[in-house]
Amino acid sequence: MPNIAIPPSGRSVLITGSSSGIGRAAALHLAGQGYTVLATVRRQVDADALAALDHPNLVPLCPLDLTVPAHIPAIADRVRVELEARGQRGLYAVVSSAGVGTTVPVELMDPALLRAELEARVVGPVTLIQALLPLLRAGNGRILWIATPGLIAIPYVSSIHAPDYAVNCIADTLHLELHPWDIPNVLIKCGGIDTPSVERTSRELDEALSTWPAETLALYGDSLHRTQERLARFDQGRTPPEAVARIIERALLAPRPRRTYRIGSGSRAMVLLKFLPQPLIDAIFTRMV
Numbered sequence: 001m002p003n004i005a006i007p008p009s010g011r012s013v014l015i016t017g018s019s020s021g022i023g024r025a026a027a028l029h030l031a032g033q034g035y036t037v038l039a040t041v042r043r044q045v046d047a048d049a050l051a052a053l054d055h056p057n058l059v060p061l062c063p064l065d066l067t068v069p070a071h072i073p074a075i076a077d078r079v080r081v082e083l084e085a086r087g088q089r090g091l092y093a094v095v096s097s098a099g100v101g102t103t104v105p106v107e108l109m110d111p112a113l114l115r116a117e118l119e120a121r122v123v124g125p126v127t128l129i130q131a132l133l134p135l136l137r138a139g140n141g142r143i144l145w146i147a148t149p150g151l152i153a154i155p156y157v158s159s160i161h162a163p164d165y166a167v168n169c170i171a172d173t174l175h176l177e178l179h180p181w182d183i184p185n186v187l188i189k190c191g192g193i194d195t196p197s198v199e200r201t202s203r204e205l206d207e208a209l210s211t212w213p214a215e216t217l218a219l220y221g222d223s224l225h226r227t228q229e230r231l232a233r234f235d236q237g238r239t240p241p242e243a244v245a246r247i248i249e250r251a252l253l254a255p256r257p258r259r260t261y262r263i264g265s266g267s268r269a270m271v272l273l274k275f276l277p278q279p280l281i282d283a284i285f286t287r288m289v
């Protein structure tokens with residue numbers, strides 16, 4: 001295939017989690033570049049806010065809560081209708097961005113929250129991709145997964161990283177299984193990105209630290225306070241979500257996208273870490289606890 005960028009016009013991209021952060025930045029940027037953006041959100045108020053922007057290429061789709069199985073076939077039907085209305089044969093891309101996550105030791109993790117995060121980041125997206133694959137085949141499409149930078153265990157963030165290990169596995173497996181139809185799966189590995197999730201996770205940890213009983217604080221309090229301080233320093237260097245949006249655009253324009261794109265503070269350092277011997281990695285990260 002010649003290395004000529006694939007033009008946006010006449011192509012639709014579905015983005016999950018478009019109410020906020022990376023998903024929202026990507027939705028606005030790609031709509032501005034000429035893609036039709038099918039921007040999924042959970043709440044009507046967020047759909048209304050996107051509609052109020054009055055951008056002809058921006059189509060809010062609501063509700064899509066990835067933890068609610070019934071939402072997925074309904075959204076797939078809406079996608080079909082929107083594509084037909086524009087005379088498009090298929091869907092050009094899905095960008096799986098929705099997700100939350102908390103900073104908490106595994107011992108104190110709320111199983112219901114972990115289950116919800118696994119649903120939002122793994123089970124829901126897989127079910128959505130299953131429902132959209134006929135349209136992706138028809139649109140010579142591609143699938144982009146927003147992920148964290150590396151498969152390395154870091155204390156207190158496993159509710160974010162555990163789904164991420166699964167996302168990497170699903171993306172890599174789909175890349176192989178969908179090879180006969182040339183549907184690439186691309187990992188957009190993001191370092192620290194400056195989104196509303198940063199303030200939210202910090203606030204939630206503050207709240208937890210102020211409500212845990214003394215015996216829990218005796219176990220984890222000091223270490224988590226040090227984690228808060230370290231994160232506050234890291235947060236000062238975070239990358240704006242618009243930079244991720246531009247990388248997503250690059251992965252959409254490329255006739256042959258790379259398997260992995262990296263963006264955001266700390267993302268490249270994680271590549272180097274992976275080459276260290278495991279005892280050295282353990283030594284680095286046990287200093288955090």
Ligand SMILES: NC(=O)c1ccc[n+]([C@@H]2O[C@H](COP(=O)([O-])OP(=O)(O)OC[C@H]3O[C@@H](n4cnc5c(N)ncnc54)[C@H](OP(=O)(O)O)[C@@H]3O)[C@@H](O)[C@H]2O)c1
Pocket residue numbers: 016017018019020021022023041042043064065066067097098099100101119120121146147148149160189190191192193194195196197198
């Ligand atoms: N920020 C970073 O530094 C960073 C780094 C690497 C990877 N990531 C990944 O990037 C993705 C987006 O994060 P962000 O930083 O942009 O966070 P964000 O600003 O909090 O946005 C998260 C989005 O996901 C949506 N969402 C959450 N749970 C959902 C569910 N069950 N069903 C459907 N949508 C749901 C949220 O919708 P509501 O508004 O309705 O809550 C929101 O639109 C996440 O998967 C995250 O793990 C972030």
